[in-house]
Amino acid sequence: xxxxxxxxxxxxxxxxxxxxxDPAIVILGQxxxxxxxxALRETLGLNNPWYIQxxxxxxxxxxxxxxxxxxxxxxxxxxxxxxxxxxxxxSLFAIVIAVFIGVNAGIISAWFQNSWFDYAAMILALVGxxxxxxxxxxxxxxxxxxxWDWFPTTGRENVRDPVNAIxxxxxxxxxxxxxxxxxxxxxRHLVMPGVALATIPMAIIARMTRSSMLEVMxxxxxxxxxxxxxxxxxxxxxxxxxxxxxxxxxxIGLQTGLLLGGAILTETIFGLPGIGRYIYExxxxxxxxxxxxxxxxxxxxxxxxxxxxxxxxxxxxxxxxYS
Amino acid sequence: MNKxxxxxxxxxxxxxxxxxxxxxxxxxxxxxxxxxxxxxESSSQDTLIFGRGGDSVGLDPITVTDGESFKVTKNxxxxxxxxxxxxxxxxxxxxxxxxxxxxGLTYTFTLQEGVTFHDGEAFNADAxxxxxxxxxxxxxxxxxxxxxxFGGFGDDEGHVIESVTAADDMTVEIKxxxxxxxxxxxxxxxxxxxxxxxxxxxxxxxxFNESPxxxxxxxxxxxxxxxxxxxxxxxxxxxxxxxxxxxxxFRSIPExxxxxNALQSNExxxxxxxxxxxxxxxxxxxxxxxxxxxxxxxxxxGLTTTREPFxxxxxxxxxxxxxxxxxxxxxxxxxxxEVAKNAMPPVIAGYNDDIExxxxxxxxxxxxxxEAGLGDGFExxxxxxPVPRPYMPDGQKVAEAIQNNLADVGITAEIVNYExxxxxxxxxxxxxxxxxxxxxxxxxxxxxxxxxxLDQDNIGxxxxxxxxxxxxxxxxxxxxxxxxxxxxxxxYMEAQExxxxxxxxxxxxxxxxLMAGSSTLKDFVAHPTGSDNLMDVYFE
Numbered sequence: 068x069x070x071x072x073x074x075x076x077x078x079x080x081x082x083x084x085x086x087x088x089d090p091a092i093v094i095l096g097q098x099x100x101x102x103x104x105x106a107l108r109e110t111l112g113l114n115n116p117w118y119i120q121x122x123x124x125x126x127x128x129x130x131x132x133x134x135x136x137x138x139x140x141x142x143x144x145x146x147x148x149x150x151x152x153x154x155x156x157x158s159l160f161a162i163v164i165a166v167f168i169g170v171n172a173g174i175i176s177a178w179f180q181n182s183w184f185d186y187a188a189m190i191l192a193l194v195g196x197x198x199x200x201x202x203x204x205x206x207x208x209x210x211x212x213x214x215w216d217w218f219p220t221t222g223r224e225n226v227r228d229p230v231n232a233i234x235x236x237x238x239x240x241x242x243x244x245x246x247x248x249x250x251x252x253x254x255r256h257l258v259m260p261g262v263a264l265a266t267i268p269m270a271i272i273a274r275m276t277r278s279s280m281l282e283v284m285x286x287x288x289x290x291x292x293x294x295x296x297x298x299x300x301x302x303x304x305x306x307x308x309x310x311x312x313x314x315x316x317x318x319i320g321l322q323t324g325l326l327l328g329g330a331i332l333t334e335t336i337f338g339l340p341g342i343g344r345y346i347y348e349x350x351x352x353x354x355x356x357x358x359x360x361x362x363x364x365x366x367x368x369x370x371x372x373x374x375x376x377x378x379x380x381x382x383x384x385x386x387x388x389y390s
Numbered sequence: 391m392n393k394x395x396x397x398x399x400x401x402x403x404x405x406x407x408x409x410x411x412x413x414x415x416x417x418x419x420x421x422x423x424x425x426x427x428x429x430x431e432s433s434s435q436d437t438l439i440f441g442r443g444g445d446s447v448g449l450d451p452i453t454v455t456d457g458e459s460f461k462v463t464k465n466x467x468x469x470x471x472x473x474x475x476x477x478x479x480x481x482x483x484x485x486x487x488x489x490x491x492x493x494g495l496t497y498t499f500t501l502q503e504g505v506t507f508h509d510g511e512a513f514n515a516d517a518x519x520x521x522x523x524x525x526x527x528x529x530x531x532x533x534x535x536x537x538x539x540f541g542g543f544g545d546d547e548g549h550v551i552e553s554v555t556a557a558d559d560m561t562v563e564i565k566x567x568x569x570x571x572x573x574x575x576x577x578x579x580x581x582x583x584x585x586x587x588x589x590x591x592x593x594x595x596x597x598f599n600e601s602p603x604x605x606x607x608x609x610x611x612x613x614x615x616x617x618x619x620x621x622x623x624x625x626x627x628x629x630x631x632x633x634x635x636x637x638x639x640f641r642s643i644p645e646x647x648x649x650x651n652a653l654q655s656n657e658x659x660x661x662x663x664x665x666x667x668x669x670x671x672x673x674x675x676x677x678x679x680x681x682x683x684x685x686x687x688x689x690x691x692g693l694t695t696t697r698e699p700f701x702x703x704x705x706x707x708x709x710x711x712x713x714x715x716x717x718x719x720x721x722x723x724x725x726x727x728e729v730a731k732n733a734m735p736p737v738i739a740g741y742n743d744d745i746e747x748x749x750x751x752x753x754x755x756x757x758x759x760x761e762a763g764l765g766d767g768f769e770x771x772x773x774x775x776p777v778p779r780p781y782m783p784d785g786q787k788v789a790e791a792i793q794n795n796l797a798d799v800g801i802t803a804e805i806v807n808y809e810x811x812x813x814x815x816x817x818x819x820x821x822x823x824x825x826x827x828x829x830x831x832x833x834x835x836x837x838x839x840x841x842x843x844l845d846q847d848n849i850g851x852x853x854x855x856x857x858x859x860x861x862x863x864x865x866x867x868x869x870x871x872x873x874x875x876x877x878x879x880x881x882y883m884e885a886q887e888x889x890x891x892x893x894x895x896x897x898x899x900x901x902x903x904l905m906a907g908s909s910t911l912k913d914f915v916a917h918p919t920g921s922d923n924l925m926d927v928y929f930e
Contacts, residue, residue, distance in 0.1 A: 089815055091531075101850050107531035138447060139615070140596065149614065208651040220651045221643050226618060227437060338643035338652070340616035348444075348616070353811055 068370055072363065076128070079362050080121050083355055089113075090137050090353035111137055124359065133363075134356030136349075143360045147345070151364065152235035153223060154341035157333070158326040160257045161264040166319055169269040173276025173315075177284060178303050188273060195270030204263045204336035211259060218259050221338035225252050260337040264330055268322035275318045279311040286310075313384060320376030324369035435910070435929040436636035441649045441658035445616045445642045450599040451583045452525055452533050457830070457920045460580040461662075462619050462640055464921035466508075467583025467604035470499055470518070470562075471574050475923070476684060476915050477737070478834025480574045484513065484584055484605065485562075494569035494873040501560045505628045507586035508609045515556035520587040522554035522564075535581035539833075540570075569873045572835040579833050580921050607633035607925035616642055633925035634913075646778075650906065653678065659911055659929075664904040666724035666783055672906045681905040683916035685728065685735050688839070689781035689828035691792065691896040694820050696856040699768055706893040708758035709824070710748035712799045718791050719899050722784050726904065730897035732886050734839035737918065738831070739875070740882030745890050747897075755799045767800025773817065773825035777810045780903035781828030788898070789826060817854050826898075827854060830920060836882040841866045844889060857894035 091107040108114055112123070127134055133143035172192070176185040212220040223237055224230045230237045230249055238257075241249040283289065284307050292302050331343030342361060349357035381387045442461065448454045451463035472483035485499035505513035525536045526543055533543075542549035550573075552565040566573065576582070589603035602610050607629070608621035619640040623633055641658060643649040646665050653661040654677075664672065664680070672680045693700040693709060700706055715729045728736070731747030759765060772793060775785030782788060786805075793803045803824075808816060817825045829852075831838050842848055845866050846858040862885055869881040889895075905916055913926045 086809075086812065092811075092815060092818070103530035103534060103537070106529060110531060141600075146615065150616070205645075205647055205651070208648060212655045213651060216655065219657055220655050221648055221657060222641065222652075223617075226439060226639050226641060226657075232614075335644050336648050338641070338645070338648060340614070340642070344616060344644070351809075351811060 068374070071370060072366060075366050076125065076359065076363055077121070079359055080124065083350075083353075083358050084117055090355060124356075133360035136357050137354045138349075138352050138357075143357055146357075147342070147361065147364060149232070149235045150340055150342045150345040153339055154327060154330050154334070154343060156236050156238060157257060157260055157264060157330060157339065157341060158323065160261040161326055162268065162319070162323050164261055165265040165269040165272055165322065169272030170276050170315065173273040174280055174303060174308065176273070176277045177280035180281065189277070192270035192273045195266045198266060200263055200266070200332045201336060203266065204260070204333060207259050207263060208336075218255050223253065223256050223339060224249070228252075260333045260339060263337075264326060264333045268326065271322060272315060272318055276311065276315050279314050280307055283307045283311040309383065313380060316376055316379060316383070320372050324372050327365050327368055436634075437639065438635050438637070438660060438911075438924065438927060439639045439641055439658040440660045440662070441641050441643050441652055442662040443642070443644055443646070443649070446619060448599040449602040449610065449613070449619075450585065450595065451581045452536065453595070453599055454581070455534050460921040462621070463583055463602065463604075464580050465608045465621060465638065465924050466602050466606045466610055467580070467585065468606050469578050469580070469582050469584065471578040473578050473834070473917065473919065476917065478575065478578075478686070478918060480578055483578065484518075488574075495566045497564045497566070497573065498557070499562045499564070501562065502628065503560065505605050506626055507589070507605050508603045508624060509586050509589050511586050511588045513584070513605050514559050515562045517587050518562045518584060519554050519556050521584050522551070524590070526551065535579065539576040539579065569871045571870060571873055571878055572833065572837055575833045575835050580919070608638060618642070629925070634928035635924065638924055653906055653908070656908070660905065660907040660914065662905050663780070664906045666722075666726050666904060669724060669726060669904055677909050679907055679909050679911070681907060681914060681916045682726070683780075683903040683905065683920070684737060684918040685900040685902050686737060686834060686918035687781040687828055687830040687903075688730055688733060688735060688900055689826070689898045690730070690733070691898060692817070692822075692825050692827055692855045693894055693896070694822055694824070694855050695858070695894050696820055697823055699762065699764055700823065702762050703892055704758050704762040705764065707748065708755040708762070708799070709796075710893050710896050711751045711755035711758065712801070713792055713795045713896050714750040715898055716750065718788055721791065722787050723899055723901050727899040727901035730900050731890075733844060733889055733895060733897060734836055735831070735900040738834055738836050738839065740836040740879040742883040742886040744883075745886060748893075752798050759799065767802065769802045769804070770823040771806045772796075772803040773806045773808070773813065773822045775826045776807055776813060779828055781830065781899070781901050782826055783901070785826050818850065820854075820856050825854065832919065834918065837866070837870060840882060840885050840889070841870070844894065855894040857892065859888060859892060862888045
């Protein structure tokens with residue numbers, strides 16, 4: 068894991084320095100003069116050779132220091148958590164929706180293969196993977212907020228009655244403080260971005276589950292189970308699912324990781340202050356430390372999720388052992 | 391048994407969704423009540439939620455350069471001189487009155503009595519001197535606007551301010567090394583808001599930037615980055631009866647359409663950055679109102695004068711004749727812009743209205759190309775701005791229109807796209823043949839357009855076209871220290887004639903940036919500088 072992350076810091080470091088654009092100019096804005104830019108470059112340490120900058124960066128990383136944002140001049144360590152928390156909450160919500168609906172839709176489709184449900188679900192899944200989130204988000208706002216007034220359009224909370232942030236995971240915060248009315252408000256804010264974000268993983272999970280289930284349900288032990296007179300529900304949800312779920316779990320793990328970075332469009336449309344937007348804005352302002360550390364943190368989480376998935380394999384299927 | 395399971399499943403589904411929608415409608419009432427706009431009894435609303443495209447960079451006005459920062463600091467800080475409510479005329483601010491010596495070198499400001507900073511400290515001459523000394527001891531990367539407006543720091547050759555002293559408790563005297571015509575206008579700019587000396591001393595620059603202390607109508611409360619900034623009413627504000635609002639919340643919603651959706655569902659009360667294409671819908675909606683920000687910008691097509699064939703003024707003039715500006719304004723600004731003929735907008739003193747813009751005339755363009763020896767046309771790159779700006783709502787489409795116009799006169803333009811930071815950097819290096827760009831004025835002065843954008847001193851910074859003309863340079867430098875308004879205007883008029891003749895740009899449009907608000911919002915005036923003073927605003 069360490070080599071993976073180390074390699075990643077190196078690649079990210081090189082790539083962001085290869086793209087043209089000078090952070091000093093971006094910070095000072097269109098109006099800046101040459102002298103100002105030169106002075107700022109010096110202050111920011113951008114005049115050092117890249118390998119010196121890189122080793123400086125690694126040295127700081129080793130002590131847990133993610134560097135200071137060039138733009139806001141605040142430590143990334145302090146800055147990053149609220150963004151991460153917002154994305155974490157959203158991704159968790161989205162993946163729960165995606166897994167619940169995706170897995171069940173896949174199972175039922177496989178169970179009643181070639182039924183109307185199967186066709187409908189698979190067409191929907193196809194639409195789901197192909198629909199642009201940007202468009203979907205705006206359409207949802209139009210229909211569910213403006214027309215029907217079910218959910219709020221943007222943000223994480225009612226800003227007229229803001230959540231008192233402790234952990235920055237608002238659902239948790241409101242529950243800790245016993246403000247269950249706010250918990251509902253926060254949940255309602257999560258619904259639309261959550262569903263928008265969930266569409267693609269949901270569709271992928273549904274298709275994966277269906278094909279995996281179909282394969283398993285053709286196997287001999289399932290026929291035996293049915294011949295034994297076992298109820299169909301248990302045959303499907305217990306015997307088949309257990310064997311079919313391994314590839315699905317892989318997909319879930321990958322998708323969860325992707326959500327963290329992929330939430331950026333959703334965060335933009337729904338005005339959420341998440342990690343995707345944090346990194347995106349850092350890229351536009353060439354805020355090197357934020358880009359580097361932001362991507363590093365996301366990558367770290369991605370690696371962690373995959374580790375958890377690997378562990379889950381062996382819990383679900385005891386035949387899988389890691390030596 | 392199968393059926394039973396199904397039944398169970400559907401019952402469960404039903405319960406869950408009922409619960410969700412149950413709370414949905416409950417909560418719908420909540421929000422309605424809170425925003426208070428649906429019901430008749432909305433007069434109680436005293437919190438304004440201002441939705442905008444991006445977050446502020448910092449809140450210490452002297453350290454920042456971006457409009458999103460000034461939008462907030464404008465309401466927390468005050469300047470010695472204030473701009474008018476809807477123009478850039480000079481008005482008393484923290485200085486109740488002022489006196490300028492004959493030679494234009496000494497300014498004596500009598501300060502407003504009874505003003506206190508948000509931390510309770512009294513505002514007086516010492517506080518003003520403290521601020522000026524702080525600025526003058528800075529560096530360009532720290533206090534960019536100070537250098538830009540007053541020419542330098544400390545003992546720098548270009549630094550125009552010689553000394554700032556407290557003549558008595560409420561009188562400040564500023565001595566200049568040489569006259570500076572727009573001096574008072576410069577003082578009215580948001581960066582020069584007077585900060586509390588005590589707060590600066592106690593907190594230090596970094597912390598002050600995160601929790602500013604000024605004398606303005608609103609006090610800083612909270613800032614959650616990329617999410618919101620909260621200001622509350624300054625109860626001890628020196629102007630009687632102001633501010634009218636109790637609280638302002640600035641929210642960042644990056645997407646223009648999403649921001650408008652949020653306004654329509656009452657989650658925000660005022661939305662910045664409205665697409666021109668949404669204007670008609672807003673005007674038709676009885677719950678909304680449209681605000682037009684007076685135009686103080688210019689959108690243009692820059693022609694890099696160091697690159698062939700644009701080193702030939704004839705070719706540049708031909709470009710001017712070839713492009714149909716009126717159609718561009720009609721199509722992409724939805725008519726909410728004025729066709730530009732000069733490098734600065736008409737509201738600015740010194741605008742030369744006698745100049746006749748290059749009319750759209752492809753034949754004339756061809757003829758000019760012929761004279762330049764390019765009768766068969768030529769190939770060029772045309773750079774399209776990748777981001778929307780008020781002066782250029784859709785760079786890509788404008789570029790396509792220009793591409794078509796140019797094809798008519800035999801010029802083959804290939805549209806080039808870069809990410810924004812890259813675009814600016816490369817254009818600054820003179821790597822573009824022709825590029826779309828624009829400018830929004832800082833202080834409503836001609837110098838802020840003509841000198842900044844087209845003088846040879848600014849090649850490599852804001853003069854992206856690398857345009858050089860000694861005669862123009864002399865005029866612009868002379869105008870900087872000419873204190874007589876009429877004589878100064880005359881100089882700028884001449885300057886515009888030279889620019890018109892040399893045609894380093896194809897000026898396209900002076901747009902009217904649009905904002906939208908809830909119809910119950912009263913007395914909001916969009917200021918040409920982009921920093922709106924919200925102290926008069928209230929809800930009906």
